[in-house]
Amino acid sequence: MHVPGLTQARVVQIERDILSKNDGYAAENRARFAAAGTFALNFVSSPGSGKTTLLVKAITDLKDQHPIAVIEGDQQTANDAERIRATGAPAIQINTGKGCHLDAHMVGHALEQLPPMQGGLLFIENVGNLVCPAAFDLGEAHKVAVLSITEGEDKPLKYPHMFAASDLLLLNKIDLLPHLDFDLAATIEYARRVNPKIEVLTVSAKTGEGMPAFYAWIAKRAAAARAAATAAE
Amino acid sequence: MHVPGLTQARVVQIERDILSKNDGYAAENRARFAAAGTFALNFVSSPGSGKTTLLVKAITDLKDQHPIAVIEGDQQTANDAERIRATGAPAIQINTGKGCHLDAHMVGHALEQLPPMQGGLLFIENVGNLVCPAAFDLGEAHKVAVLSITEGEDKPLKYPHMFAASDLLLLNKIDLLPHLDFDLAATIEYARRVNPKIEVLTVSAKTGEGMPAFYAWIAKRAAAARAAATAAE
Numbered sequence: 001m002h003v004p005g006l007t008q009a010r011v012v013q014i015e016r017d018i019l020s021k022n023d024g025y026a027a028e029n030r031a032r033f034a035a036a037g038t039f040a041l042n043f044v045s046s047p048g049s050g051k052t053t054l055l056v057k058a059i060t061d062l063k064d065q066h067p068i069a070v071i072e073g074d075q076q077t078a079n080d081a082e083r084i085r086a087t088g089a090p091a092i093q094i095n096t097g098k099g100c101h102l103d104a105h106m107v108g109h110a111l112e113q114l115p116p117m118q119g120g121l122l123f124i125e126n127v128g129n130l131v132c133p134a135a136f137d138l139g140e141a142h143k144v145a146v147l148s149i150t151e152g153e154d155k156p157l158k159y160p161h162m163f164a165a166s167d168l169l170l171l172n173k174i175d176l177l178p179h180l181d182f183d184l185a186a187t188i189e190y191a192r193r194v195n196p197k198i199e200v201l202t203v204s205a206k207t208g209e210g211m212p213a214f215y216a217w218i219a220k221r222a223a224a225a226r227a228a229a230t231a232a233e
Numbered sequence: 234m235h236v237p238g239l240t241q242a243r244v245v246q247i248e249r250d251i252l253s254k255n256d257g258y259a260a261e262n263r264a265r266f267a268a269a270g271t272f273a274l275n276f277v278s279s280p281g282s283g284k285t286t287l288l289v290k291a292i293t294d295l296k297d298q299h300p301i302a303v304i305e306g307d308q309q310t311a312n313d314a315e316r317i318r319a320t321g322a323p324a325i326q327i328n329t330g331k332g333c334h335l336d337a338h339m340v341g342h343a344l345e346q347l348p349p350m351q352g353g354l355l356f357i358e359n360v361g362n363l364v365c366p367a368a369f370d371l372g373e374a375h376k377v378a379v380l381s382i383t384e385g386e387d388k389p390l391k392y393p394h395m396f397a398a399s400d401l402l403l404l405n406k407i408d409l410l411p412h413l414d415f416d417l418a419a420t421i422e423y424a425r426r427v428n429p430k431i432e433v434l435t436v437s438a439k440t441g442e443g444m445p446a447f448y449a450w451i452a453k454r455a456a457a458a459r460a461a462a463t464a465a466e
Binding site for chain 2: 014046047048050074075076077079098099100127128129130131132135148150151152154155157158159160161173176179180
């Protein structure tokens, strides 16, 4: 769309400046995570895919092994942070107002309010949105896309940037499979078409089915991240 | 976030200019709809709420009574337009690329490719996103929010702008209610908290349950829109 007083080239330049500025903040967050041995994951999905339920389940199962903290992004409400805090884990809620994603600057400010977490896990739950969060690096080790199987098979093809930016796809609410016409194999094929390297796990945050494989993925990737950080010292 | 070379006031001004320019195009679309007696609805929701299945069902049931056309918005693929065309209705697919919503300018271009539809219905299916489409008027008579009951109760509170901007809320996939822990009354209460005037219908696009009430809503609102247009002549 034409914007008065701005050429199209200038609009593209502004977008590039915003992303470049974000990348600077993301690099700062990443350096902070490396220094503290924190393994950070950025959870992205549609609204209502079950991210918070998944995090509550993971924290409950893993909190005796690691310090865990959570940063929650939503347009409004502190509902999700309150659900997280009920597990005993610290959580910071960021409200984005009219904004459609977290950015690295917001995350940097939230980090200042969290306790030190040497060797811990940081879960960042982004605003529910399959478009905007794809372009914004928050400094995380990996983006994890969560797709509820109630959303249908074609989401990776229709929102390819998000699935291309993610290293793991969690197909959630697998307990509902008997009640849906859902083609699991087709969904995985579509995800691999936009991202041949994406790993895929099927889970139910509600029943716990498949969650141990997700925890094993976290352990393996966190160990790899720490080994890489040690080698870089 | 700070953007190099732009003050915060300038960023706000640019956003205002974009919305003002959009509103100009939306007014043109609205005048075109009024002149043709077209009743246009803008369907907004999360990805995977079942909008396309809902439109296919509605077109199948209503196409003998009205000319119907569809404009489809997605980041990528023409999947949805193809599903619509299988009903016999004309459909134009708009791919937004990295964009997170349709705008009135895109819709104006799509209208040029559709046949004239004197006294017809135009269904616009927006990009699946509970944030960005809220601010963009496309010239429609009403925004219709579709919420799958698999997404949980709290979406109206967490994405209030979308539910405030919508005149009708369709709670879809009601056939799954026996398999979910879903509080229908709480969801309706939350929607009315952000928008006291919103009308709410429960439907299953898959089984057809509740769809006649949606068709009655369309007939009533379309008649009211035509009466208002006649009175304005």
